[in-house]
Amino acid sequence: MLSSSLRMWLSWCSILWLAQSSFQASVLGERSLTALSNDAMAKLLTTPDPVKNIDPRNPSSHLSKILIPRAPDTQNNTFVRNYLISTLKGLNWHVETDEFEADTPVGRKKFANVIATKDPDAPRRLILSAHFDSKYFPSYPMNQVRLLHAVIQYSLTCLQFVGATDSAAPCAMMLDAAEALNPLLEARMKRIKNGSQLDDEDEDVGDLTLQLVFFDGEEAFKDWTDTDSIYGARHLAEKWDTTYISPHTKRRLMNDVTTELAAIEHLILLDLLGAKQPLIRSSFIDTAWMFDHMVAVEERLGTNGAFAYDEEQSMAPGKWTSYFVKRNKDIFHMGGIGDDHLPFLNRGVSILHIIANPFPRVWHSSKDDATALDIPTMRRWNLILRVFLAEYFELEPKGSKSRSLNDPEEEEADRYVARSVSELSL
Ligand SMILES: *[C@@H]1O[C@H](CO)[C@@H](O)[C@H](O)[C@H]1NC(C)=O
Ligand SMILES: *[C@@H]1O[C@H](CO)[C@@H](O)[C@H](O)[C@H]1NC(C)=O
Numbered sequence: 021m022l023s024s025s026l027r028m029w030l031s032w033c034s035i036l037w038l039a040q041s042s043f044q045a046s047v048l049g050e051r052s053l054t055a056l057s058n059d060a061m062a063k064l065l066t067t068p069d070p071v072k073n074i075d076p077r078n079p080s081s082h083l084s085k086i087l088i089p090r091a092p093d094t095q096n097n098t099f100v101r102n103y104l105i106s107t108l109k110g111l112n113w114h115v116e117t118d119e120f121e122a123d124t125p126v127g128r129k130k131f132a133n134v135i136a137t138k139d140p141d142a143p144r145r146l147i148l149s150a151h152f153d154s155k156y157f158p159s160y161p162m163n164q165v166r167l168l169h170a171v172i173q174y175s176l177t178c179l180q181f182v183g184a185t186d187s188a189a190p191c192a193m194m195l196d197a198a199e200a201l202n203p204l205l206e207a208r209m210k211r212i213k214n215g216s217q218l219d220d221e222d223e224d225v226g227d228l229t230l231q232l233v234f235f236d237g238e239e240a241f242k243d244w245t246d247t248d249s250i251y252g253a254r255h256l257a258e259k260w261d262t263t264y265i266s267p268h269t270k271r272r273l274m275n276d277v278t279t280e281l282a283a284i285e286h287l288i289l290l291d292l293l294g295a296k297q298p299l300i301r302s303s304f305i306d307t308a309w310m311f312d313h314m315v316a317v318e319e320r321l322g323t324n325g326a327f328a329y330d331e332e333q334s335m336a337p338g339k340w341t342s343y344f345v346k347r348n349k350d351i352f353h354m355g356g357i358g359d360d361h362l363p364f365l366n367r368g369v370s371i372l373h374i375i376a377n378p379f380p381r382v383w384h385s386s387k388d389d390a391t392a393l394d395i396p397t398m399r400r401w402n403l404i405l406r407v408f409l410a411e412y413f414e415l416e417p418k419g420s421k422s423r424s425l426n427d428p429e430e431e432e433a434d435r436y437v438a439r440s441v442s443e444l445s446l
């Protein structure tokens with residue numbers, strides 16, 4: 021059931037959208053994004069329950085499965101990797117792993133990135149990514165027997181670094197987005213394969229698919245250097261840069277796309293998310309429009325009351341504050357923060373980096389566990405990502421904006437909206 025206030029803002033959104041759409045410029049790969057229909061939006065916000073997948077209180081949530089110590093080349097890392105693989109295979113995604121070995125300051129280690137693609141035949145991909153490994157902390161020397169007991173106690177209580185914001189929560193949010201968008205993505209694939217999706221205007225988005233990349237080995241084993249960090253991202257970027265797409269595969273080809281790397285439209289990297297009130301900054305000019313659209317999605321959802329959750333009223337309309345630092349149109353924070361995006365950025369891939377800056381206070385401490393996570397915050401991220409991605413992929417066919425015209429509540433809502441909009445335009 022939709023509350024009447026929810027319905028009201030949904031109408032409000034579609035009208036605001038009409039007002040805005042004429043301002044959309046087409047520069048730097050920027051394109052206009054169409055707001056979802058009311059029905060699709062309402063369904064997307066509630067299905068699946070936006071808390072279900074990121075609930076640390078529920079031992080079978082996606083988050084709980086990931087939220088264990090999972091440094092590279094350990095059984096737990098393999099457990100999490102297999103969990104990601106089986107979850108996405110269960111949603112009928114094409115899943116592959118990129119497995120390799122590399123020398124680290126603590127010896128040779130095995131790594132495996134997980135790559136899940138909704139439509140492997142699509143010539144271009146939007147990547148949503150995060151790292152799934154947790155930081156390795158060395159154990160203490162075990163040769164002194166009298167210390168053994170203390171060390172074991174210490175290890176059990178303090179050295180169980182689980183990297184809740186870094187980046188278990190972002191990985192769980194990615195699985196949430198995959199689950200929420202899956203029916204819409206499948207319907208879209210059917211339309212594309214049937215040839216009924218594409219009119220001229222839609223052609224650019226029609227040949228695009230969503231890909232999830234879970235990087236292994238993001239963390240340094242000792243101190244962060246160029247060679248001791250982002251093992252998985254460095255390996256995958258180099259591999260894709262030298263993997264030529266064969267014209268003989270059944271994949272639909274575009275002329276300018278020659279390598280797997282060149283087929284990446286944008287790479288969105290999530291990191292250090294899940295703690296209360298993060299601050300996100302736009303780092304790259306070519307994705308400033310995507311940043312702005314994410315801000316606009318947040319604004320629409322917040323104004324409507326979609327962020328208020330349970331007893332928590334700090335996110336109610338009029339009370340919530342944005343997670344995004346308003347972009348100064350003249351200043352771009354070029355370069356940004358060292359992370360998995362760098363080897364892609366250096367090869368020309370367009371990056372949207374969604375990372376809390378400043379870092380969460382618990383960063384790289386044993387306190388980065390479930391207690392660092394805020395459920396209303398993670399729920400809000402899920403809603404923002406669901407709506408942002410659905411609009412990015414135009415997951416609704418044109419002309420499906422269905423609304424019953426004779427619903428008195430809705431007519432009242434429309435009058436209210438018309439009034440608000442005319443007031444706004446004064
Ligand atoms: C592996 O994960 C479990 C929780 O599922 C944890 O109790 C255990 O300590 C972890 N093992 C290592 C070596 O970190
Ligand atoms: C393709 O789409 C058209 C129009 O929606 C529909 O009538 C037709 O049955 C579809 N064909 C297939 C093979 O799905």
Ligand SMILES: [Zn+2]
Pocket residue numbers: 155186239384
């Ligand atoms: Zn880290």
